[in-house]
């Protein structure tokens with residue numbers, strides 16, 4: 354996994370790109386004008402580790418040259434050595450934690466990506482996924498572009514390079530106008546740190562400040578980690594430019610309502626982060642409250658599935674009046690199972706990660722509360738674990754609606770046929786996971802937890818396609834693959 358591999362032929366290459374599409378999230382971080390830019394970026398990435406664990410990288414600029422260090426694996430393993438930080442001199446830095454959504458888990462796909470352009474060096478780090486990434490790549494390759502990676506993100510470098518505009522910022526804006534899908538970018542040129550969010554603001558990005566120096570980060574937890582002050586969120590469709598003169602805002606897109614991804618609140622973001630002005634922890638607790646209102650059940654104990662099920666279980670317990678107990682203990686040295694690359698490793702991860710706390714569940718009617726059910730890997734194992742530990746009844750409650758649709762915006766929801774709720778009805782799922790009862794939070798209950806009355810189908814406040822199938826942007830690559838629009842193979846294009 355840690356070495357680059359090249360597909361044997363052009364057809365294999367495109368197949369690999371297409372097959373290797375849906376995984377999870379990423380974390381981005383950037384700082385401008387700080388003498389310890391690389392070390393601070395490493396710390397910021399460490400706080401954002403939950404967003405991606407495959408690989409990380411940092412690019413710095415020292416006023417003269419760009420420097421890059423990219424490694425497979427965890428931030429702590431890659432960037433805790435002083436010698437590595439010393440190889441990253443400079444006062445401006447951008448960093449990235451990767452969980453691949455387009456392109457394999459190989460070193461040459463690790464971000465930030467970097468290129469020497471006519472305007473000077475340019476590094477970019479991307480959280481999200483472009484829904485026309487493949488179409489752009491095909492066009493660029495047909496026009497003679499030489500791609501160095503298999504990620505969707507690389508298209509941005511080429512689009513900036515090919516723009517006919519003079520100023521770097523205008524070229525960057527030219528490039529983002531051609532993108533579809535989800536992106537939160539941090540980018541570094543010789544003079545600027547740039548942050549950009551897609552027109553709907555699907556993926557998060559915040560602005561902070563440390564000792565008078567601006568910071569960009571996926572989540573506020575990265576600011577807290579380094580003692581920086583939160584300034585504001587980058588707005589949907591906004592491009593912010595940070596230079597020695599301060600911060601400038603540009604709005605290159607027609608104004609439209611934001612639609613942040615609701616899954617950030619359910620699962621991805623750290624509970625101590627504040628996303629779009631809302632405490633993730635508080636929102637998750639309210640999801641548990643709504644869930645208990647909708648589907649309470651007589652029981653002796655409410656048991657969270659750690660980690661991300663914990664706040665919802667607290668809310669469920671408070672609303673239902675049934676005591677909360679840590680009936681499952683989580684091993685802290687195992688990463689998130691959802692974001693491991695293969696199903697086999699995911700299954701192994703669940704067994705390594707959770708164990709029953711027998712004294713809290715033996716002889717009890719247990720309500721298990723988790724934030725979400727994706728493939729069902731976690732739930733099957735844990736229901737059995739509770740029964741083995743002597744629970745008399747095991748009820749399963751999910752603090753989000755059934756996930757029936759795949760994601761194309763940077764989340765590791767698999768193809769539909771692997772999503773449990775897309776394959777089975779409620780009773781089928783109950784039987785599959787072996788619980789005595791099963792219930793999910795309703796879509797309106799989820800919106801209530803978010804402080805809305807209910808979901809307004811004419812104007813939904815959030816990107817919620819995983820539950821509703823309502824994709825807020827065109828899915829160009831998917832339509833090209835499945836919608837009858839014939840794409841030429843690379844070989845056919847070349848001949």
Ligand SMILES: O=P(O)(O)OC[C@H]1O[C@H](OP(=O)(O)OP(=O)(O)O)[C@H](O)[C@@H]1O
Nearest residue numbers: 660661689690691726727728729730731
């Ligand atoms: O149905 P599944 O395919 O098992 O996926 C769902 C599980 O994955 C996530 O947890 P994860 O272990 O990734 O991370 P966490 O420790 O933050 O809860 C989520 O919280 C569910 O527990």
Ligand SMILES: NC(=O)CC[C@H](N)C(=O)O
Nearest residue numbers: 377378379454455480481
């Ligand atoms: N999960 C993400 O945000 C991934 C970013 C980018 N699409 C990649 O695959 O590298």
Ligand SMILES: [Mg+2]
Nearest residue numbers: 659660661662
């Ligand atoms: Mg979990």
